[in-house]
Amino acid sequence: xxxxxxxxxxxxxxxxxxxxxxxxxxxxxxxxxxxxxxxxxxxxxxxxxxxxxxxxxxxxxxxxxxxxxxxxxxxxxxxxxxxxxxxxxxxxxxxxxxxxxxxxxxxxxxxxxxxxxxxxxxxxxxxxxxxxxxxxxxxxxxxxxxxxxxxxxxxxxxxxxxxxxxxxxxxxxxxxxxxxxxxxxxxxxxxxxxxxxxxxxxxxxxxxxxxxxxxxxxxxxxxxxxxxxxxxxxxxxxxxxxxxxxxxxxxxxxxxxxxxxxxxxxxxxxxxxxxxxxxxxxxxxxxxxxxxxxxxxxxxxxxxxxxxxxxxxxxxxxxxxxxxxxxxxxxxxxxxxxxxxxxxxxxxxxxxxxxxxxxxxxxxxxxxxxxxxxxxxxxxxxxxxxxxxxxxxxxxxxxxxxxxxxxxxxxxxxxxxxxxxxxxxxxxxxxxxxxxxxxxxxxxxxxxxxxxxxxxxxxxxxxxxxxxxxxxxxxxxxxxxxxxxxxxxxxxxxxxxxxxxxxxxxxxxxxxxxxxxxxxxxxxxxxxxxxxxxxxxxxxxxxxxxxxxxxxxxxxxxxxxxxxxxxxxxxxxxxxxxxxxxxxxxxxxxxxxxxxxxxxxxxxxxxxxxxxxxxxxxxxxxxxxxxxxxxxxxxxxxxxxxxxxxxxxxxxxxxxxxx
Ligand code: MSP
Numbered sequence: 080x081x082x083x084x085x086x087x088x089x090x091x092x093x094x095x096x097x098x099x100x101x102x103x104x105x106x107x108x109x110x111x112x113x114x115x116x117x118x119x120x121x122x123x124x125x126x127x128x129x130x131x132x133x134x135x136x137x138x139x140x141x142x143x144x145x146x147x148x149x150x151x152x153x154x155x156x157x158x159x160x161x162x163x164x165x166x167x168x169x170x171x172x173x174x175x176x177x178x179x180x181x182x183x184x185x186x187x188x189x190x191x192x193x194x195x196x197x198x199x200x201x202x203x204x205x206x207x208x209x210x211x212x213x214x215x216x217x218x219x220x221x222x223x224x225x226x227x228x229x230x231x232x233x234x235x236x237x238x239x240x241x242x243x244x245x246x247x248x249x250x251x252x253x254x255x256x257x258x259x260x261x262x263x264x265x266x267x268x269x270x271x272x273x274x275x276x277x278x279x280x281x282x283x284x285x286x287x288x289x290x291x292x293x294x295x296x297x298x299x300x301x302x303x304x305x306x307x308x309x310x311x312x313x314x315x316x317x318x319x320x321x322x323x324x325x326x327x328x329x330x331x332x333x334x335x336x337x338x339x340x341x342x343x344x345x346x347x348x349x350x351x352x353x354x355x356x357x358x359x360x361x362x363x364x365x366x367x368x369x370x371x372x373x374x375x376x377x378x379x380x381x382x383x384x385x386x387x388x389x390x391x392x393x394x395x396x397x398x399x400x401x402x403x404x405x406x407x408x409x410x411x412x413x414x415x416x417x418x419x420x421x422x423x424x425x426x427x428x429x430x431x432x433x434x435x436x437x438x439x440x441x442x443x444x445x446x447x448x449x450x451x452x453x454x455x456x457x458x459x460x461x462x463x464x465x466x467x468x469x470x471x472x473x474x475x476x477x478x479x480x481x482x483x484x485x486x487x488x489x490x491x492x493x494x495x496x497x498x499x500x501x502x503x504x505x506x507x508x509x510x511x512x513x514x515x516x517x518x519x520x521x522x523x524x525x526x527x528x529x530x531x532x533x534x535x536x537x538x539x540x541x542x543x544x545x546x547x548x549x550x551x552x553x554x555x556x557x558x559x560x561x562x563x564x565x566x567x568x569x570x571x572x573x574x575x576x577x578x579x580x581x582x583x584x585x586x587x588x589x590x591x592x593x594x595x596x597x598x599x600x601x602x603x604x605x606x607x608x609x610x611x612x613x614x615x616x617x618x619x620x621x622x623x624x625x626x627x628x629x630x631x632x633x634x635x636x637x638x639x640x641x642x643x644x645x646x647x648x649x650x651x652x653x654x655x656x657x658x659x660x661x662x663x664x665x666x667x668x669x670x671x672x673x674x675x676x677x678x679x680x681x682x683x684x685x686x687x688x689x690x691x692x693x694x695x696x697x698x699x700x701x702x703x704x705x706x707x708x709x710x711x712x713x714x715x716x717x718x719x720x721x722x723x724x725x726x727x728x729x730x731x732x733x734x735x736x737x738x
Contacts, residue, residue, distance in 0.1 A: 082567075083122070084115035085324040087311050089332050089340075090127040090172065093153035094138045097160050099418055100372045102390040103365050104331050106406050107489075109166040111329065113545035114484045117562075119569040123324045125314050126161070127172035128154040132210045132303035136289035146289045147175060163391055165399040165548055172314040174291075174306055182313030183306050184294045190350040191294075195242045201281045202235040210303045211339075212281065226335055239283040239299060246346040247277045253345060258358055260341050261487065262413045265334065265361040269341050280343060308344045312353065327356040329487070335371075337361045360487055363415035372418065386420035387608050393423070396605045398592075400547035401427040407546050408493040420606050428594035431550070435500045435539055436591035438507065439554055442532045443586045445512055445525065452685065454533060454559070455526030456580035462527060469506055469531055473499060473538055473575025480542055481571050489546075496542045503535030533558060534577040541572055553590045559583050559686070564728065585686035640697035641714075641737035643727065647671050649684035652707065657719065659684055660707065665696060666734025675701070675709035681722045693725040693737050 088108045091101050105126055112124035130150040139149035154173050161168060172179060190196050203212040206224035212234075219225050250273050253259050260266035283299035284290065290300030311330065315321040332340050340359045348355050364371040365388075372388050387393060393402050405423040408430070410416040446454060476499045480492035507528075515525035537558055544551040544562055555562055559582040563570055592598065604610060644663040652658040657677045664671045674694065678687075693714040701709045714725035 081328065082120050083323050083328075084112070084120045085123045085125070085327045086111045086115075087124075087327050087330045088126040089336060090129040090174065090307055090310050091157055092134065093128045093130050093150045093157070094134055095153065096156050097390060098372050099367075099388040099390050099393070100333070100365050101157070102160065102164055102402075103406050103410070104333065104362065105161065105166050105168075106164055106403050107362070107412065108331055109161075109164075109168070110403070110407055110489060110545040111484075112167075112169075113548060113564075114489075114571075115328075116564045117541075117544060117570045118481075119565070119567050121323070121566050123169045123321070124167075125170050125172060125311065126157075126166075126168045127170075127310055127314070128157055128174070129303070129307045129310075130154065130173055130175045131290040131300070131306055133284075133287050133289070134207050134210060136287050137207070139289075150175060160390055163394045163399060165403060170314050172310050174310060178317050179306075179310060179313045180291050182316050183291050183301060183309050186309050186312070186347070186351050187301060187305070188294050189352070190241065190347065193350050193352075195245065195350040196239050196282070197242070199238060199240050199279075200236070201238045201240075202233070203281070204231040205234040206231045234286060236285050237299075238281040238285070239293060239296075240279040241282045241305070241343075241347070241350070243277045243280040243343070243346050246349055247273060249349060250277075250342060250345060253355065254341070259345070259355065260337075261358050261360045264413075265337050265341075269337065272338065273342060277342070304339050304343060305347065308339065308347060311356075326354040329358045329360055330356050332359060332361050333364060334361050335364075360413075362413055363410075365410065365418045366415055367418055385608055386603075386606050387610075388418060393420070393606065396602055397423060397427070400550045401431065401592075404431060404493075404547050407489055409490070411490050412487055421603065424594065424599055424602055427591070428599070430497055431547070432589075432591040432594055434497060434504065435536075435543070435554075436589055438500055438503050438532065438539075439536045439557060440589055441507065442512075442529060442536065443557060443584055445516060445529050446533075446584050447586060449516055449522070449525060450529070452584055454578045454580055454582040454584060455530050457530045457577065458523045458527050461524050465506060465509065466527070466531055469502060469535065470575045472502055473535065474573070477538060477542070477572040477574055477576075484545070493543070493546060496539050499535060500539045503532055503539070506535075507532050530577060530580070531575075534575050537578050538572045538576050541570070541576070550590050553587075556686070557584060557586055557590070559585055583685040583688065585683055637738075638697075639695060642666075642694050642696040643731050643733060643735040643737060644672075644674075644692055644694040644696075644711075645733045646687045646690050646692060649682075649687040651679060651684060652703070655703075656680065658703070659687070661687065661713075663692065663694060663711070664733040665694060665711075666732060672710040673708065674711045674713060675703055675707060676713045676715075676724075677719070678713065678715060678722060678724060680720045681717075682724070687724075690724070691726055691731065691733075693727075 086108045088104045108124050112122045115122040135150060136146050139146040142149060158171055205212050206227060208227040208229055209224060213224060213231055217225055218231065219228065222230055224231050251270065254266055254270050260269055282302040282305045283293050284302060285299055290303060291306050293299040293301055311327055315324055330340060345355050367388050402423065405426050409422060409426055446452060476495045480495040483492035510528045512525055512528050515521040515528065536554060537560065540551045540554040541562065552562055558578050560578060642665050644665045647662045647664050649659050649661045652660050657679050659676050659679045661674045661676060662671045663674050695712040698712050703709060715722045717723055
């Protein structure tokens, strides 16, 4: 396995708003990126928008808009959706950006110099929704496109051709001898397709304007698929350091565009002399009442769907992690799957709240009450068969689920995590810690049991981090832990991983919503397709955006001395509900500083000890009276009851300048 990982999604057409199908592919890509980062690999994830072509030109005209304005409006809707879903791409490319246009023209010239592009004439049946020609054989009765079930149009034009036929044998060899196409069913389909014989491909258009000009012949625009496919490459070309990511490790697509990615794309790359992607993985469709969910008008059929499939609305009601969990856990990757809102809630209730969350919630009170808020240690002499079984099962799950993620079977990897959490709950039930807690004589045994259960929670939360990043971090936070993803460090558990004895836990509100019958009914009502957008119990607070502050020169910014500090101790300030008094090491010879911070409603003092925070180090001291003086300020954001302090995703020496 390479130590770099590069995952891509298709770049989405901007003729409408994003829907749950787009969200699906993109969430999977994000989870894969997070998994591989956790393994310590240099990981990169690209998504973006496909903005040229007849389809966009026509839609924009129908709205009386310039194509670029129309494209920008919709590209922004895609870009804005990803953070709502907890999706964090490393780059978002638009095919109308200069970096992409220049790249496509360069690769066109490279293929032309190889003798693979020539001028000719083409007459064919064109599906505007696919942006592709169809053969008579492929059409459904009535001359309809087999993908979109809409009429095709006859186009005749002078066109540049790409010598696709020249690559037929090389493609067959690629398909047969490597795992370039996954899963197997798609590979067999593509072998059969190429075996029928490949004709050269028309890769320019003169019938419309909205595209990249063919170098040296501005009457032609580059065929939108030649243009779009190269995005995966052009997105890396501005920065030489990104070359290490080429070729892509895995390119995710649904079956509608497998042919473009597994026949045309590798042929273009062979011609361009570029190494080929390791795998193109074709997943199934998310279906809504049996039909592919889609934004193409007229495709969704009659309103048989009673629940919304609008991703923003789903996230607003359920939270991003619940939706992500369903998409990654319920849908067998590679198969079609019916998207059903009641099932999203059922899984969240039974698996997240009642299995994983419950294990955490029922265990922490013992740590608080019996062990003074510190994780107890394991007494090896008191470990028996049940503990051995738990440890062995934990190790097996850690190894097996890691392997399943590596082979695109994340739905099965998640199932194994669930199994481990169920075993943890059974262990809890059979060991009955509430009975052990009654007698001081059983204290060591109780500590051993609790330590084992916490190990299950830690291991499961770590393995679920790619799926439910916010909730996993919250669970680990309650265990007094932070997830550390950094290059070169494999943070995926190799075994059942214990929480170090004496770690100070930080119990808080339950991490998962408790789904009682009333909450569930309210959620379902809010998610009815025709329901107005209402706030529900799980809805995240509407973000309040602070007013912008006047621009400053860099020199002004540089006057602020931001430093990394390690919190050595923290305590409440008597009679001041909001304030904590911290001792923070800034690596200074004079010793740690006292900093008073208004974060007491959001943090228990113990939860801050050991944390690395960002400190404004040259702020004038502030006198809080009674001899309490603050020498600096912590950076934080959010409402006062739930704010977060700024910290880094890896450790640095105290005193390191933040700039
Ligand atoms: N612009 C092209 C892709 C160019 S890539 C160089 C395109 N765009 S699209 O907006 O139609 O997006 C298609 C992709 O969106 C699918 O391949 C799939 O990844 C995702 N999905 C769209 N609808 C989907 C479902 N109903 N179910 C699952 N995935 C879906 O094609």
